[in-house]
Amino acid sequence: MSRTHVICNINGDDVEFLCDDGESLLDALRDDVGLMGVKEGCGTGDCGACSVLMDGKLNCSCLILAPEANGTDLLTVEGMADGDHLHPLQQCFLEGAALQCGICTPGFLIAAKALLDQNPEPTETEVRYALAGNLCRCTGYDKIVRSVLEAAVQIRETV
Amino acid sequence: MAHVHFASGQRRLTGGVAEVQVEAGTVRELVRKLEEMFPGLGAHLDETSATAVAIDGYIIPDAMYEPVPENAEVHFVAPLGGG
Amino acid sequence: MTATEERPDYKYVGTRPIRHDGLDKVIGKARYAADLVLPGMLHGHILRSPHAHAKIVSIDTSAAEAMPGVKSVVTGADFPDLGAAPNGDLAKNVIARDKVLYEGHAVAAVAAGTRREAMDAANAIVVNYEVLGHSLTIDQTMSPDAEILHDGLITRGIEPAPTEASNIVARTCFERGDIDQAFAESDVIVEREFSTTPIHQGYIEPHACVADTGQDGKTVVWCSSQGHFRVRSATADVLGWDTSRVKVIPAEIGGGFGGKTTIYLEPLAVEMSARSGRPVKIVMTRDEVFRATGPTPGSKLKLKVGAKNDGTITGVKAWMAYENGAFPGNAAMLGCMTVVSPYTMEHMYLEGFDVVLNKPVNAAYRAPSAPMAAFAMDTLLDEVAENIGMDPIEIRLHNCPSEGDPAPYGPKWPTIGLKECLEAIRDSDHYKSPVPENAGRGIASGFWFNIGEASSATVNLNENGTATVVTGSPDIGGSRASMALMAAEELGLDVYSITPVVGDTEVVGFTDVTEGSRATFATGMAVVEACRDLKMQLRQRASTAWDCDVEEVEWVDGHAVHSPGDHEALSLAAITAAAKRTGGPLGATASLNARGAGPAFSTHVVDIAVDKETGQTQVLRYTTAQDAGTAIHPSYVEGQMQGGVVQGIGWALNEEYIHDADGRMENSSFLDYRIPVASDLPMIETIIVEVPNPSHPYGVRGVGEVGIVPPLAAIANAVHDATGLRMSDLPMSPPRILAALGEAVE
Numbered sequence: 001m002s003r004t005h006v007i008c009n010i011n012g013d014d015v016e017f018l019c020d021d022g023e024s025l026l027d028a029l030r031d032d033v034g035l036m037g038v039k040e041g042c043g044t045g046d047c048g049a050c051s052v053l054m055d056g057k058l059n060c061s062c063l064i065l066a067p068e069a070n071g072t073d074l075l076t077v078e079g080m081a082d083g084d085h086l087h088p089l090q091q092c093f094l095e096g097a098a099l100q101c102g103i104c105t106p107g108f109l110i111a112a113k114a115l116l117d118q119n120p121e122p123t124e125t126e127v128r129y130a131l132a133g134n135l136c137r138c139t140g141y142d143k144i145v146r147s148v149l150e151a152a153v154q155i156r157e158t159v
Numbered sequence: 160m161a162h163v164h165f166a167s168g169q170r171r172l173t174g175g176v177a178e179v180q181v182e183a184g185t186v187r188e189l190v191r192k193l194e195e196m197f198p199g200l201g202a203h204l205d206e207t208s209a210t211a212v213a214i215d216g217y218i219i220p221d222a223m224y225e226p227v228p229e230n231a232e233v234h235f236v237a238p239l240g241g242g
Numbered sequence: 243m244t245a246t247e248e249r250p251d252y253k254y255v256g257t258r259p260i261r262h263d264g265l266d267k268v269i270g271k272a273r274y275a276a277d278l279v280l281p282g283m284l285h286g287h288i289l290r291s292p293h294a295h296a297k298i299v300s301i302d303t304s305a306a307e308a309m310p311g312v313k314s315v316v317t318g319a320d321f322p323d324l325g326a327a328p329n330g331d332l333a334k335n336v337i338a339r340d341k342v343l344y345e346g347h348a349v350a351a352v353a354a355g356t357r358r359e360a361m362d363a364a365n366a367i368v369v370n371y372e373v374l375g376h377s378l379t380i381d382q383t384m385s386p387d388a389e390i391l392h393d394g395l396i397t398r399g400i401e402p403a404p405t406e407a408s409n410i411v412a413r414t415c416f417e418r419g420d421i422d423q424a425f426a427e428s429d430v431i432v433e434r435e436f437s438t439t440p441i442h443q444g445y446i447e448p449h450a451c452v453a454d455t456g457q458d459g460k461t462v463v464w465c466s467s468q469g470h471f472r473v474r475s476a477t478a479d480v481l482g483w484d485t486s487r488v489k490v491i492p493a494e495i496g497g498g499f500g501g502k503t504t505i506y507l508e509p510l511a512v513e514m515s516a517r518s519g520r521p522v523k524i525v526m527t528r529d530e531v532f533r534a535t536g537p538t539p540g541s542k543l544k545l546k547v548g549a550k551n552d553g554t555i556t557g558v559k560a561w562m563a564y565e566n567g568a569f570p571g572n573a574a575m576l577g578c579m580t581v582v583s584p585y586t587m588e589h590m591y592l593e594g595f596d597v598v599l600n601k602p603v604n605a606a607y608r609a610p611s612a613p614m615a616a617f618a619m620d621t622l623l624d625e626v627a628e629n630i631g632m633d634p635i636e637i638r639l640h641n642c643p644s645e646g647d648p649a650p651y652g653p654k655w656p657t658i659g660l661k662e663c664l665e666a667i668r669d670s671d672h673y674k675s676p677v678p679e680n681a682g683r684g685i686a687s688g689f690w691f692n693i694g695e696a697s698s699a700t701v702n703l704n705e706n707g708t709a710t711v712v713t714g715s716p717d718i719g720g721s722r723a724s725m726a727l728m729a730a731e732e733l734g735l736d737v738y739s740i741t742p743v744v745g746d747t748e749v750v751g752f753t754d755v756t757e758g759s760r761a762t763f764a765t766g767m768a769v770v771e772a773c774r775d776l777k778m779q780l781r782q783r784a785s786t787a788w789d790c791d792v793e794e795v796e797w798v799d800g801h802a803v804h805s806p807g808d809h810e811a812l813s814l815a816a817i818t819a820a821a822k823r824t825g826g827p828l829g830a831t832a833s834l835n836a837r838g839a840g841p842a843f844s845t846h847v848v849d850i851a852v853d854k855e856t857g858q859t860q861v862l863r864y865t866t867a868q869d870a871g872t873a874i875h876p877s878y879v880e881g882q883m884q885g886g887v888v889q890g891i892g893w894a895l896n897e898e899y900i901h902d903a904d905g906r907m908e909n910s911s912f913l914d915y916r917i918p919v920a921s922d923l924p925m926i927e928t929i930i931v932e933v934p935n936p937s938h939p940y941g942v943r944g945v946g947e948v949g950i951v952p953p954l955a956a957i958a959n960a961v962h963d964a965t966g967l968r969m970s971d972l973p974m975s976p977p978r979i980l981a982a983l984g985e986a987v988e
Binding site: 030035036037038039040042044046047049076077078081090093094097099100101102103104105109124125127128129131132133134135136137139140141145146 | 447496
């Protein structure tokens with residue numbers, strides 16, 4: 001079977017990989033690129049655990065075909081921290097106990113970043129709607145929403 | 160003396176008796192004495208409850224060798240799990 | 243937080259450090275079972291039954307075996323028939339033998355080079371079925387003409403024992419006093435019939451495992467599980483192997499809630515790895531998770547409650563049937579044991595029926611069986627309170643059990659904190675605030691036993707004065723942080739100097755499953771015991787260094803202190819640095835069967851708005867008060883409370899299993915099986931009540947489960963307050979509410 005050659009930028013690095021035409025970006029990121037922080041909870045775009053930013057826009061990587069990533073800029077949870085310096089969302093999730101089992105956490109962090117990149121001062125309701133495509137079964141969302149609101153404050157204060 | 164209480168499902172083996180006083184140092188000794196008093200009951204408690212025993216309100220699984228304190232209140236209950 | 247009595251001044255217990263495993267989870271480095279890749283690894287896929295109930299006439303795997311990349315194909319015939327032995331039913335659930343009992347039941351498995359190859363090959367397996375009649379409801383399966391699922395299933399608990407097989411597993415009965423007398427003495431009697439559907443635990447991580455079986459006949463399994471020691475014994479049993487041939491390494495677990503206390507995949511992966519000589523990974527799809535793994539049971543409950551005009555409950559009569567799924571369980575028994583626990587009464591007659599039917603076999607889900615029971619009981623109690631004009635908190639306080647009162651399932655209550663939970667809600671800002679316009683308010687309480695069981699912990703002091711705490715309890719909600727906090731408190735060591743880890747089945751002593759809210763209670767006890775042993779050793783080492791009697795050495799805040807005052811205090815790090823000189827490295831292990839698990843109670847208040855045009859509900863405000871005993875890490879106690887509440891909200895309002903007439907699940911995705919999302923909810927306000935459990939060194943009670951018990955009734959009561967409707971069938975989804983509103987108008 002012939003495979004498609006994809007060149008893209010992931011988390012700041014130029015990356016090349018070969019994939020099948022019918023392969024999802026999620027599978028390519030996990031199996032071909034080795035970015036296991038991108039999680040599969042459903043494979044049907046319902047849970048958001050596989051969220052990535054593609055050219056700055058929030059996407060479920062399970063709903064994108066891997067060849068579509070050619071020429072794009074991708075961000076996964078592995079690329080959120082600046083070296084040892086955690087992104088404020090990551091730090092606030094830790095301090096705010098916004099994770100229990102942690103399987104949904106990478107997707108929430110990416111979705112929350114997509115929100116704060118667009119809207120640095122969201123209301124609680126805006127946070128809740130922006131995260132409505134991400135499922136968490138452990139926390140009841142309370143501490144996630146609080147942590148996103150806190151991170152927004154911190155990001156505004158440092159700018 | 161331990162105060163042993165029987166749930167309604169166990170009373171068919173005690174001839175309807177709901178409570179007895181038994182002198183016993185351990186659950187094993189208690190079960191032996193209950194078997195003498197109510198033939199068949201000891202085996203039933205062994206099988207059906209897998210010897211989960213509530214002593215003074217606390218449920219203890221695998222309790223065969225558990226000491227029975229003076230004046231303890233004893234119930235034989237089903238072993239529990241949970242989520 | 244409500245501290246209900248003076249508590250010791252702890253330095254670490256009760257603080258909120260960042261959890262030790264947190265960093266890996268926010269940078270994408272935490273390793274779950276599906277993340278593991280081994281050299282030469284194959285991918286497994288399972289062929290599942292399309293029928294709800296059928297005989298397997300024949301299976302032809304030859305075409306599949308000839309397909310590209312296929313290295314192994316197995317069917318039920320490749321595994322031993324355990325018959326009635328323990329785990330016999332589990333083995334038949336892992337892979338069907340003669341019969342499939344529900345749609346999704348595993349029939350065959352394939353291991354191949356890629357997932358696609360495995361999937362294609364599985365679809366090439368030819369299975370001839372003889373389709374049988376099936377039962378999807380309690381009424382159907384209890385009817386005399388129902389197709390029998392298990393030949394020879396004779397109902398237990400009926401005298402004389404029936405002579406014919408049926409789908410009724412057991413009748414359970416708890417009786418006290420004279421229920422007819424209770425109703426004769428009552429001023430008010432209310433009764434209703436209730437129903438609930440199966441609900442899935444809905445963990446976001448699908449089941450996954452990797453097995454690598456070596457030439458020596460031993461296997462290593464990495465898996466997502468709440469209890470790797472149970473995975474070891476169950477996997478060995480299903481394979482007919484000795485337990486010592488199986489090593490299980492717990493991966494990070496992506497949620498469980500009770501659903502990962504059993505096994506589905508592991509024996510299949512091990513067997514295919516043994517046959518192919520290659521590691522085999524199997525990861526379920528979400529569709530498989532819904533169709534083939536354990537939901538919590540559906541139920542049908544008839545309750546009758548009598549009370550006097552002063553609010554005293556005279557008695558409760560209950561008839562409660564619980565689905566067990568395809569294989570026998572004890573769900574109804576647990577329903578009977580929990581249904582009236584938050585209340586005292588002289589008379590009761592509680593009858594339970596466990597039934598099998600053609601749906602996936604139950605797995606535990608947070609306080610299993612208690613939420614449905616509480617839904618019925620607390621709805622009726624609300625109705626009693628309404629009829630006699632009593633406040634819903636007051637009626638609960640009026641009937642509230644306290645220490646020494648008999649629990650409905652027999653024993654006297656030990657120290658419990660229900661009264662304190664009720665008072666905390668009564669005194670909360672939420673309850674004192676007016677009910678928002680066009681909304682209703684509901685109250686309910688819940689109970690769960692909590693359990694103890696076997697746990698092991700090893701605590702090693704490192705040469706630099708730090709410590710490693712190894713336990714056998716998979717961490718599903720932050721328990722590693724709790725273990726570290728208790729060890730920090732004992733040793734007087736900074737909590738970040740402690741590394742808490744979950745050890746595999748070969749590095750730590752036997753430990754029962756993380757279930758029954760037991761990890762922080764029971765495994766915490768083992769950690770404390772090991773630390774106390776270490777403190778004794780540390781004092782001895784100091785006495786060796788000082789050449790004095792050990793009785794002259796005290797352990798104070800992480801230091802050995804010479805009580806007569808002749809020597810300068812030695813820090814833990816100073817003692818470990820010199821450990822070789824004083825007798826070698828310091829470590830201690832404790833293994834125990836924990837006694838004295840403290841019962842858990844919780845009371846909730848919720849405000850709900852109902853849109854009378856669409857039937858849509860909106861949770862406006864929610865407050866939960868729960869007795870934690872002692873909150874070791876309050877943030878994660880709150881997290882357990884909030885998570886339980888929101889699962890209960892989903893159960894009450896939206897979640898349900900929908901089957902077509904042939905018994906096929908119609909909503910096996912998160913799109914159609916709708917769990918709550920962030921925009922459905924308000925913040926979940928928490929009040930941690932602390933009535934310490936006297937049986938635990940820090941008063942821990944266990945917090946994981948009870949939070950899911952009250953929401954069903956609390957929400958139903960709020961919907962009633964808002965609309966006048968008594969909703970007795972779950973979920974209270976918009977179409978149901980709309981239909982009920984329509985009937986009320988007619």
